[in-house]
Amino acid sequence: MGALRQIGAIVAKDLAAELHTREILSAMFVFAVLALVIFSFALDLEGAAGRAAAPGVLWTTIAFSGTLGLSRSLAREQQTAGISGLLLAAEDRAVIFAGKALGSFLLMLIVEAVLLPLGTVLLGVNLLRLELGLIVLLGTLGYATVGTLIAAIAVNTRAREVMLPILLLPLLIPLLIGAVQATAGLLEGLRLAEVGVWVRLLVVYDLLMAAVALLTFESVVEV
Amino acid sequence: MKRQWWDWGLAIASVGIFLTALGMVFLYAPREATMGEIQRIFYFHVASAWIGFFAFFVTFLTGVIYLITSQRRWDVLSLSSAEVGLAFITMTVITGSLWARPVWGTYWTWEPRLTISAVQWLLYVAYVMLRTSTLSQERVARFAAVYGIVAFVTVPLSWFAIRWWRTIHPEILSGGEMAITPRMLHTLLVSLAAFTALYVTLLRQRALLERDRDRLAALQARWVAEGDIGDV
Numbered sequence: 407m408g409a410l411r412q413i414g415a416i417v418a419k420d421l422a423a424e425l426h427t428r429e430i431l432s433a434m435f436v437f438a439v440l441a442l443v444i445f446s447f448a449l450d451l452e453g454a455a456g457r458a459a460a461p462g463v464l465w466t467t468i469a470f471s472g473t474l475g476l477s478r479s480l481a482r483e484q485q486t487a488g489i490s491g492l493l494l495a496a497e498d499r500a501v502i503f504a505g506k507a508l509g510s511f512l513l514m515l516i517v518e519a520v521l522l523p524l525g526t527v528l529l530g531v532n533l534l535r536l537e538l539g540l541i542v543l544l545g546t547l548g549y550a551t552v553g554t555l556i557a558a559i560a561v562n563t564r565a566r567e568v569m570l571p572i573l574l575l576p577l578l579i580p581l582l583i584g585a586v587q588a589t590a591g592l593l594e595g596l597r598l599a600e601v602g603v604w605v606r607l608l609v610v611y612d613l614l615m616a617a618v619a620l621l622t623f624e625s626v627v628e629v
Numbered sequence: 630m631k632r633q634w635w636d637w638g639l640a641i642a643s644v645g646i647f648l649t650a651l652g653m654v655f656l657y658a659p660r661e662a663t664m665g666e667i668q669r670i671f672y673f674h675v676a677s678a679w680i681g682f683f684a685f686f687v688t689f690l691t692g693v694i695y696l697i698t699s700q701r702r703w704d705v706l707s708l709s710s711a712e713v714g715l716a717f718i719t720m721t722v723i724t725g726s727l728w729a730r731p732v733w734g735t736y737w738t739w740e741p742r743l744t745i746s747a748v749q750w751l752l753y754v755a756y757v758m759l760r761t762s763t764l765s766q767e768r769v770a771r772f773a774a775v776y777g778i779v780a781f782v783t784v785p786l787s788w789f790a791i792r793w794w795r796t797i798h799p800e801i802l803s804g805g806e807m808a809i810t811p812r813m814l815h816t817l818l819v820s821l822a823a824f825t826a827l828y829v830t831l832l833r834q835r836a837l838l839e840r841d842r843d844r845l846a847a848l849q850a851r852w853v854a855e856g857d858i859g860d861v
Contacts, residue, residue, distance in 0.1 A: 555779065559772045563762040572758060576751040577779060580786035583794055603793060611786055618782055622775040625696050 409501050416492065416505025417512065420479065424513065430478045434471045434517045441467040442521075442528055456529040461589035464525055464533065465545070465582055468518065472549055473571045475513050476557040479506065484561050489627065499624040503554065507619070511550035518542055537598045538589060544608040545585035548615055552577050555619040558626045584608045632837060639833065643826035650676075650816070650823035658816040667731045672816050674724040676824035677717045678742075681749060682784075684714025684828060688756070689781035692774035701843070702836075704770040707777060708760060709835035713828060715753040721746050741791045748787050752780040 424430055445451060445463045483489040483506075492502050522533045522542070553574055560570040588604035598605065654672045661668035687710040695703035725743050726736045737743070759776055763769045809817075 552779070555775070559759070559776065562768065562772070563759065565762060569759065569762055573755045573776065576748060576755055577783050579748050580783055580790040583787075583790040587794065607786070607790055607793075614782060614786070615779070618779055622696070622778060625771045625775055628771065 409498065412498075412501045413505045413508060416502065417509045420506070420509035421512065423482065430475050430482075430513060431516060433478065434475045434513070435520060437474055438467050438471040438517055438521050439524065441470060442525060446528055451529060453530065457531045457593065460525065460529045460531045460533070460593060461586045463529065464521070464589060465586050467521065467525075468514070468542075468546070469549070469575065469578060469582060470571075471517060471521075472510075472514055472546075472553060473574060475517070476510055476550075476553040476574075477560070477567055477570050479510055479513070480554075480557040480561040481566065493627060499627060500620045502627065503619060503623040506558075507550050507554040510554055511546060514546050514550060515543075518546065531593055533593075535592065538592050540598070541585055541588045541592065541605070541608070544605070544612060545581060548581045548608060548612040549578065551612065551615045551619050552581075555615075555623060555626065558623070580607065581611050584611065636833060636837075639826070639830045643823065643830045646819065646823040646826050650820045653816040653819050657812060659810060659812055661813075664732055667728060670724050670728050672820040673824075674721060674728060675817060676820040677724065678721040678746065679821060680824045680828045681714055681718035681721050681746070683825075684710045684717060684832075685749060685753070685781060685784065687832075688714065688777045692777035695770060695774045696778075701770070704774065705836050705839045706832070707770075707774060709832050709839060711753060711756050711760075711773075711777065713831045713835055715750070715757060716831075717824070717828065718746060718750050718753055722750055739791075739794075741788070741794070744791045745784070745788050748791075749784060752784070756780065 442463065445459070445467070446456075449455065449459055449463075451459055451463070480489075483492070493499075522538075525531075526533045556574045556577065557570055560566045560573055563569045584604045584607040588601045588608070591601035591604065592598070650672070654669050658669065658672065660666065688707050691703045691707040691710065694700075695707060722743070725746060729738060729740075729743065730736050733740075756773060756776055760769060760773055763772065
């Protein structure tokens with residue numbers, strides 16, 4: 407079976423499992439909405455304050471709700487011994503990694519597809535723009551890549567739900583700075599080319615992390 | 630890895646160089662014109678920042694070697710370097726804040742070098758927490774090696790991201806606000822030597838401690854297996 411078909415099979419398996427239970431998606435949704443509402447109360451986000459804080463609020467919400475999804479996605483493999491099955495079925499560890507990362511990426515995109523219109527309503531800024539979609543895509547891709555690698559580590563530690571954010575968030579700092587700055591620039595009415603330096607940072611981050619993750623994932627899942 | 634006679638020599642030498650550096654900082658280096666006495670913290674601040682970063686690089690490098698060879702001694706070095714590096718980076722952040730207070734009028738500011746030190750500190754802490762959070766030693770070694778590699782790769786990216794974001798740090802070596810005299814340079818170089826010697830000594834002692842722990846664990850395992858310590 408070709409590598410692409412194997413990756414497709416893993417993604418299809420993850421999405422099918424999620425459609426049956428919807429436990430990850432519903433948890434991420436509820437958490438994202440909660441975060442938006444709590445930010446609005448805590449920072450008193452109305453009018454100008456909402457517009458100024460929107461990029462930070464958006465990416466913090468994505469970052470925190472993402473850890474919920476990653477944590478569950480790998481914990482599910484662990485509980486059902488699915489990871490052993492995957493390790494037996496797929497020759498190449500890179501295929502398993504790509505499949506799991508792509509699955510988490512898609513789940514996060516589904517949540518973001520709701521988060522962006524919701525943020526538009528609650529924060530009073532237009533988050534539904536094509537250029538902004540590109541930034542969200544790049545940011546989420548990098549997040550899912552690093553997140554999948556770190557979740558595979560965290561799931562084997564004693565306090566896995568605690569370890570995941572502690573390990574993951576410091577690694578995401580360049581990604582978050584780039585995504586927040588690019589989003590802020592676009593919301594101020596700059597064009598995509600004018601936030602080019604941040605877009606390039608996101609692209610470099612995504613590529614570099616994908617390379618490192620593909621090279622090291624094998625050491626993480628070895629039993 | 631065994632204790633050697635030169636372990637003592639190493640420790641004594643680093644104490645010696647350190648005292649020399651301390652003397653130079655207070656007696657040999659001139660008083661800086663605008664910042665005054667507070668600038669003297671600069672020598673140890675820069676030296677500990679350098680070691681903080683260098684120790685991180687050692688953790689990265691030994692992590693790569695460990696993943697290739699699976700030899701325990703590389704993992705021991707990786708772990709030791711991270712723990713010792715955490716101490717140095719903590720010192721960098723503290724001395725940086727003490728310096729920033731009189732010079733910039735605030736203990737903390739989101740200045741690039743201060744910020745990257747804080748980011749490195751968080752990465753080190755996460756690494757050390759990971760080391761203590763799983764049961765199997767062989768497994769934790771692999772996880773930590775991977776984490777050390779990923780963490781090291783993100784540091785330059787964080788650096789550029791923060792730098793593009795903001796900068797107000799004095800550009801010391803590229804002729805910014807603070808001009809550096811030959812005496813200042815000598816003091817800085819001796820401070821760097823002192824901190825490097827101290828790092829090597831601590832790294833070595835930490836690695837030896839880990840070796841002793843391994844031996845203790847092996848003896849305990851034997852004791853459990855045989856129901857008796859036997860001849861140790």
